[in-house]
Amino acid sequence: MDVLVRRLVWEELDEAVRVEEAAMKGYGYLRDTSELFFNDEVGPMLGAFHGEELVGIAKYTVLPDHTAWLETLRVAPEHQRKGVGRQLYEEFERISKRLNIPSMAMYTGLKNIPSYSLARVFGLDTAGRYREFQLDLAGCTAPEAVAAFEPVGEEEACQLLGTLAEKYEHFIIFNRTFMHMNKDIFSALAREGKVYIDRASGSFMAFGNRFLEKRSVQIAMMAGDYKKCMDYAVKVGLEKGVPQVVTMTPISDEALQQVVTDYGFKMAADLQVMSGEVR
Secondary structure, eight states, X not given: OOOEEEEOOGGXXXXXXXXXXXXXXXXXXXXXXXHXXXXXXXXXXXXXXXXXXXXXXXXXXXXXXXXXXXXXXXXXXXXXXXXXXXXXXXXXXXXXXXXXXXEEEEEEETTOHHHHHHHHHTTOEEEEEEEEEEEEOTTOOOOSSXXXXXXXXXXXXXXXXXXXXXXXXXXXXXXXXXXXXXXXXXXXXXXXXXEEEETTTTEEEEEEOSSOXXXXXXXXXXXXOHHXXXXXXXXXXXXXXXXXXXXXEETTOHHHXXXXXXXXXXXXXXXXXXXXXXX
């Protein structure tokens, strides 16, 4: 099926949400991220049109290390398996070449074979496997004697987070956005106030959100006294009134998974990040 792929405009948000919610069986987050996605002057919010009908959407995002993150690819159920996703990927490649982007990445469920197979066609392959955990804050009370975490500057953030590269298999994850661990990403997170340390214990973490601040707080990675890190996240989550704390671990790190499950987190999903050079 031939489609025209172009940048969407604000007036088309409702139609884009319709496509997302149909593809995701009622679930979606595009309306909540619309200001971030539609106001991005560099990375467009894309729509695939069959005639006048919007049949697919996708977001192309340029991360602080000048790599591409491909997200929110949705195709209306009645138009799936007709090549719409492939044509959105072709536009991803065209944008990458125009912007001189060296590599692209995306994530999918570990058992989502169609999404995995399409990414493979465009040169992306599995670069890491991760398990998402969620802690329900309903009924929780604030922990006592929470550590005094404070944000750090760019240089210290690079030093601290760099020590976790092997442990977290070289990706740092906020809101299922998998970012390669490097100084450009660390510095950007520090500028956004998302790298914290407790000076007394030496514990530190990347913490906050990329978006959807009303739905959760996110522990992207942590080190030192894990309980102090998780206690702080719970405290902040309760103060913000969000329903969940979310964190990720590499699937291979059974010890860290035991730590978070012992604290009360429940396993939510197994995901894989796929990455590759722009061809």
